[in-house]
Amino acid sequence: MPRGAVLLAAALAGIGPAAAEDGCARHATAFPALIGGAEADVLAALRAMPGIRTIRTGAPDSPMTQDWRPDRATVIVAGGRVLRITCG
Secondary structure, eight states: OOHHHHHHHHHHHTOOHHHHHTSGGGGGGGHHHHTTSBHHHHHHHHHTSTTOOEEEEEOTTOOOOOOOOTTEEEEEEETTEEEEEEEO
16 A cells, blocks of 8 residues: 555544554565465464554455554455455
8 A cells, every 4th residue: 555545544544654654554565475375374474463453354255344444454365275465
């Protein structure tokens, strides 16, 4: 997510820019290496990343809330393997 979008979302959520940048987004460059990994292993890796406080999982096309949270990672899983990881 571009820095401007992170700051805008942070402002709308009522948190400071430092908190937004210290959340999930700062780890996004590490996510491609986790894609295809076993769900349990990826969740353990995400839990170890500072700033990620909430992790939600779901299947492809699962309904999920659209509220944006800078400290949340969303993990899409099928057949026990991670297909996608996003922040917010």
